[in-house]
Amino acid sequence: MILTVDLDNEVPIYQQLRDQVVEAIAVGELRPGSPLPATRALAADSGINFHTVNKAYDLLRREGLIRLNRKTGAVVTVPDPHPSFPADWAARAKTLLAEAVAKGMPTEELLATCRSVIDSFANNELEDNS
Amino acid sequence: MILTVDLDNEVPIYQQLRDQVVEAIAVGELRPGSPLPATRALAADSGINFHTVNKAYDLLRREGLIRLNRKTGAVVTVPDPHPSFPADWAARAKTLLAEAVAKGMPTEELLATCRSVIDSFANNELEDNS
DNA sequence: TCTTTGTTATATATGTTATACAACAAATAA
DNA sequence: TTATTTGTTGTATAACATATATAACAAAGA
Numbered sequence: 128m129i130l131t132v133d134l135d136n137e138v139p140i141y142q143q144l145r146d147q148v149v150e151a152i153a154v155g156e157l158r159p160g161s162p163l164p165a166t167r168a169l170a171a172d173s174g175i176n177f178h179t180v181n182k183a184y185d186l187l188r189r190e191g192l193i194r195l196n197r198k199t200g201a202v203v204t205v206p207d208p209h210p211s212f213p214a215d216w217a218a219r220a221k222t223l224l225a226e227a228v229a230k231g232m233p234t235e236e237l238l239a240t241c242r243s244v245i246d247s248f249a250n251n252e253l254e255d256n257s
Numbered sequence: 258m259i260l261t262v263d264l265d266n267e268v269p270i271y272q273q274l275r276d277q278v279v280e281a282i283a284v285g286e287l288r289p290g291s292p293l294p295a296t297r298a299l300a301a302d303s304g305i306n307f308h309t310v311n312k313a314y315d316l317l318r319r320e321g322l323i324r325l326n327r328k329t330g331a332v333v334t335v336p337d338p339h340p341s342f343p344a345d346w347a348a349r350a351k352t353l354l355a356e357a358v359a360k361g362m363p364t365e366e367l368l369a370t371c372r373s374v375i376d377s378f379a380n381n382e383l384e385d386n387s
Numbered sequence: 388t389c390t391t392t393g394t395t396a397t398a399t400a401t402g403t404t405a406t407a408c409a410a411c412a413a414a415t416a417a
Numbered sequence: 418t419t420a421t422t423t424g425t426t427g428t429a430t431a432a433c434a435t436a437t438a439t440a441a442c443a444a445a446g447a
Binding site: 146149150152153154190191192206207208212213216217219220221222223224225226227228229230231232234236237238240241242243244245248249 | 276279280282283284320321322336337338342343346347349350351352353354355356357358359360361362364366367368370371372374375378379
């Protein structure tokens with residue numbers, strides 16, 4: 128599990144860490160039961176404050192993606208989706224898709240991009256099973 | 258052109274306004290040449306400060322979606338996409354799609370949701386032509 | 388001239404982000 | 418038992434983002 132931060136990026140550090148963990152779960156690099164680095168270790172390796180890592184882990188915990196305790200550290204959980212998640216996600220997807228349409232991207236290209244990204248997740252999952 | 262704001266929403270007001278304009282352009286409710294409300298008028302109608310409206314309009318201008326001048330006010334422009342836009346957009350789409358996959362949403366449901374949203378844009382465009 | 392429009396400037400209040408230092412509690416290893 | 422490692426919590430500070438308030442300027446049109 129390799130996590131990196133870009134201090135020059137406008138995206139907050141804790142959000143960068145959160146996004147990388149989410150993508151790692153999506154591609155199957157992290158599965159239910161997989162451990163994440165200890166907050167202090169990750170902070171030292173990344174050259175950032177451990178409170179910032181703490182905030183990223185707390186966000187992931189509130190999203191229901193990881194579990195935290197003193198015994199095992201941070202561990203990926205089995206997904207337990209809220210009933211409202213699909214609708215909430217669709218609303219955010221609408222905003223993102225609208226931006227692309229407003230900027231003149233053809234709708235076929237939008238769907239092709241989404242399909243390509245999703246396929247890249249699935250393909251990585253298969254590779255990890257080998 | 259009806260714009261509303263939700264002060265209890267965690268999303269910043271200027272971002273809410275920006276998102277609504279983007280969606281209105283995507284569905285064809287706003288087209289190249291369409292005027293937007295004057296900053297002071299919109300601020301008064303929404304009960305917010307006109308500087309906040311100003312910030313939303315400035316963001317839309319920097320995104321290349323509207324044009325601002327003293328004569329005509331804020332006007333929707335013809336989309337002039339940057340060459341890097343599709344790649345940048347794909348990176349953001351990846352983050353959003355990864356979240357849904359990590360939360361256990363089936364990939365077919367993801368694509369179906371995207372397709373449904375895009376279709377809703379296209380359908381509204383046709384309705385506006387009548 | 389008067390009004391309307393965008394534009395710019397300054398100031399204030401509140402919330403967010405990130406860091407720093409410190410201490411506590413629980414589990415594990417020596 | 419002692420020492421270490423882990424997550425957890427607290428306070429403090431600095432920088433930046435968000436939103437409001439008041440004010441003034443410039444350009445176009447009625």
